[in-house]
Amino acid sequence: MRAGPSQEEVRRLNLGTLLRHLHTGGPVSRAVLADRMGLNRSTILALVSELTAAGLVREELPRDTGRAGRPSLVVRPDPRIYVLAFDVGVDQVAAARVGLGGAVLDRRETTYPRIGIRPEEAAAVLTGHAKEMTAAAPADAVCAGAGAAVRGMVRHPDGLVRSAPNTGWTDEDFGRDLAGRLGLGLPVLLDNESNLGALAEHVRGAGQGLEDLIYLHGDIGIGGGVIAGGRLLRGHNGYGGEVGHLLVNPRGGRPCGCGSRGCLEAEAGQGALLEAAGRVPDTTGRQAVRSVVEAADRGDVAARAALHTVAEWLAVGVSSLVNLYNPAAVVFGGTLRDIYLGAAAQIRSLINTRTLAASREEVRFRVCRLGDDTVLAGAAELAFGRLFADPLGHRGP
Amino acid sequence: MRAGPSQEEVRRLNLGTLLRHLHTGGPVSRAVLADRMGLNRSTILALVSELTAAGLVREELPRDTGRAGRPSLVVRPDPRIYVLAFDVGVDQVAAARVGLGGAVLDRRETTYPRIGIRPEEAAAVLTGHAKEMTAAAPADAVCAGAGAAVRGMVRHPDGLVRSAPNTGWTDEDFGRDLAGRLGLGLPVLLDNESNLGALAEHVRGAGQGLEDLIYLHGDIGIGGGVIAGGRLLRGHNGYGGEVGHLLVNPRGGRPCGCGSRGCLEAEAGQGALLEAAGRVPDTTGRQAVRSVVEAADRGDVAARAALHTVAEWLAVGVSSLVNLYNPAAVVFGGTLRDIYLGAAAQIRSLINTRTLAASREEVRFRVCRLGDDTVLAGAAELAFGRLFADPLGHRGP
Incomplete structure (x- = not known):
């Protein structure tokens, strides 16, 4: 355990925090920054001056405030x-x-x-x-x-x-x-x-302001990212959060690319959905998943059955994740966004019966807000x- | 995001860190503390003086050093x-x-x-x-x-x-x-x-020095604690780490006290083992689990089959946890210590086939070191x- 930060390190920390506020919250006055960071105005002035000299921020009049009188300056990220x-x-x-x-x-x-x-x-x-x-x-x-x-x-x-x-x-x-x-x-x-994806949704997406969230991303496989206590959960070597390889159906499950079987990715991934809907091997990709979800919505029997099966395994996986991480939110991205939206009632109902009451009572289920660019x-x-x-x-x- | 710590907060942080070093590492000289904390000797002297004045530490000659010459003083926790x-x-x-x-x-x-x-x-x-x-x-x-x-x-x-x-x-x-x-x-x-239990094994037990570990505790149920990035993973409300309610056998699994079924606790807890070994309802508790493991070791067919089944579900659960958390160690405590020791080869072999190669390559499996007082x-x-x-x-x- 090393000592706490030196004065120089605290200064660097404060410069970074100020810049992060502008980056995520947009332009604000120095008074607002002082309030948000819990620092006095003279310290904020010094930090802003240093960042201005380094070409990282600018102080400018706000764009049209719609109010009479002389508006106060705002600090904004330097557009360069x-x-x-x-x-x-x-x-x-x-x-x-x-x-x-x-x-x-x-x-x-x-x-x-x-x-x-x-x-x-x-x-x-x-x-x-x-x-x-x-x-x-x-x-x-x-x-x-x-x-x-x-x-x-x-x-x-x-x-x-x-x-x-x-x-x-x-x-x-x-x-x-x-x-x-x-x-x-x-x-x-x-x-x-x-x-x-988890980081982006945490900083400026569906998980903004939440310190504990799980992001689930459906693509060819299923990936995940976990924010725990405001930080990305990396584990010992950086491989933490591999939620696609949570074993949801360990006995007799579908083979998975990782060499195991019954992984969440194998049971609820693109391949499982398209195969169950009888669409393999002629289609793949996000559009193919969407077309199954849309067909299910129109009442297509095979598509509905396929979506139901995949949604059940997804819900089993999410139930375990809720019990393990007690997240404030689970965010569905990529193809899982479509699957979640297509079967939300079923998924939420199953989660309600398979999770600990205390762990689920405040959890929110959301779809990613940043879309394809998450x-x-x-x-x-x-x-x-x-x-x-x-x-x-x-x-x- | 608040600003970095004030000088007063840094001082408090450093006093706490110094005390923690003595608490976990035992008495050492000021020179060693300076080295471990990355501070200069005059700062360490000031911190030790404050802690001495507060009655929290003492500077004393070390107990018999076994070396000739005048030994240097060591700082030790105040025994009061x-x-x-x-x-x-x-x-x-x-x-x-x-x-x-x-x-x-x-x-x-x-x-x-x-x-x-x-x-x-x-x-x-x-x-x-x-x-x-x-x-x-x-x-x-x-x-x-x-x-x-x-x-x-x-x-x-x-x-x-x-x-x-x-x-x-x-x-x-x-x-x-x-x-x-x-x-x-x-x-x-x-x-x-x-x-x-996770905290204790992290600070002074089988997980000492490891920033990422999972502690699994078998009792009547199965509990767990996760240390991620050096901190207890608490989740949004404090309920994180409920590994006993990881769903290992969601379809057709044994009913669990939480209202779900197929939870790790239901499949690999005390009840599952004793019932499979035909020992219910006349026995419960740690000694009952030990007697099944010992009987299995002696070749008792029913006990071996029971231990094999329970160990398989435990291994399935641990495989998911390795993929999800990428821990440096998994520590088995309580009755799971006995079950792990009784079936280690089977458990490790199954984990080897059901986990991601990168996630498992550095993980260590250990039994708790602090015994019944963890x-x-x-x-x-x-x-x-x-x-x-x-x-x-x-x-x-």
Whole structure:
């Protein structure tokens, strides 16, 4: 156990916290910042001055206040500051330029005709997108960091991709490769797509303001991210929160890509739904899931039965998660958003009978608010996190 | 997001950290403390002086060093400081006087002939034990706090016992009642027995030094506590870590006391083992579990089959927990210690086939090191935690 922070470390912490307030809450006056952070106005003035000198914030008159009289200045994120966010999907890669404050300033994506993009191929395509976006950015724009999401198990803290079964990657140092190609002199921070989805929904989505939440992301597989006590639950090596491999049907369940069987991903994933609805092998992807949910809604018998089965396993999994984590919210994203919306009554009813009364009484079930860009938003938050940890770029002693 | 700590808060943090070092690591020189905490020697001197003045530590010559020459002084916890630790079991209550540094100085317990002690009865008996121990303590001993473990769901942070199915308690403010009877002017902090078991094994048991661990406690039910990132995972209301209600056999599983069925507790708890071994209803308790495990070891066919079935469900549950939390260790306590030791090869082999390779590669399986006093030790750590949060008793602004 190390000692508490030094005065220099506290100053850095306060600079980061102030910047984070502006990033998530938008422009506000210094008086509001003083109130929110519990600091006096002279300390806030000093912090704002330092951040202004570093080109990270600006003090300006607010946009039209609609009120008479001279309005007071507001502190806002400097619009020149941005990060690069990358998302390596199974059959698609996306890149975005995201401004301090969270606005997506530019976005590019490439879809592949087949599943399983190679890491060097993904890095090359994303580098191309990044270079185009950088070239198109204003001349005075400043890249403050980069973050990327991958569909796999990412070791913490070094970011090595240990295993990404759906793309066939093993022990790939993808972040280093991508950082080298970008040549910005910045690391590319890496994490699992569902951890980043959880982070994004926690910071600016359906879980905003909640310290304990579970994000469930349906794609080809099922991923998850857990925020516990306000922090991403990473576990010993960074692999925590693999909710897709919660064993819901351990005896006689469907085989799972991980080598086990009866995992939540095997029983409630895309494959299980489409197969049960008799739609395999001609369709896959988000649209295929939506079409089954829509068919079920129209009364199609096979689609209804398929949705019912998958929803039951999803509810069993969520019940265990409610008992294990006592979350304030469970957020459904990706294809699970559609499945949850298509079977919400059934899912909630089963959860009500399979969970501890105290654990479920305050839990809320929500769908992700950031839509298809949840994961990309999380990659941006990962990159901004490094800026907030040390806004002036001073390294500690 | 509030600002970082003030200088006064940092000082308090450092006093608490120093005291915690002595509590868990034992007496050491100021030089060693400076090194462990990353502070300079003059700061350590100032902190030690304050703690000495408050009667919390002493500087003394070490006990026989076995070396020639003048030994340097060591800082040790003041032997007058202690906490009261209470454990309300299903058919037994225990109380202990535990010194700063972790030594059990005195201990009393009362066993009941029936299951389901009432809260006021438990509070009265524990108060009697506490008064006897206080009377027997040296005249200059100082009680610095009190903590209690209950078999139930305890709301955080106020400590209300929402539900304790095995004793039939509902919404009992047990901590307040006990504190009132004790009349020490100190609150009695409360938590679930398995959370406290996890805390104890984390601080001074089989999980010492590990930031991510799961403690599984077998009693009449199965409880669990999770340490994630060095902190107890409490969840939104304090009910996190209810691993006994992980659904391992959701379709057609055994009914569980919580109203669900197929919970880990229902499939791998005491009842399941004893029933499968044909020993119900004439036996219960830890000794009954041990006798089945011993009979299995001697080759008794019914006992072997029963242990095999229960061990399989336990392994299924642990596999899910490894995937969900990526712990550095899983610690088996209470009756699960016996079951794990009786079927370790089977359990580990099943876990190897049902978990993600990356998540399991560094996990260690251990039995609890603090034995039958794990929970009592955890209650003491809970009480000490309050002392460490503010060693000089100053309340923040």
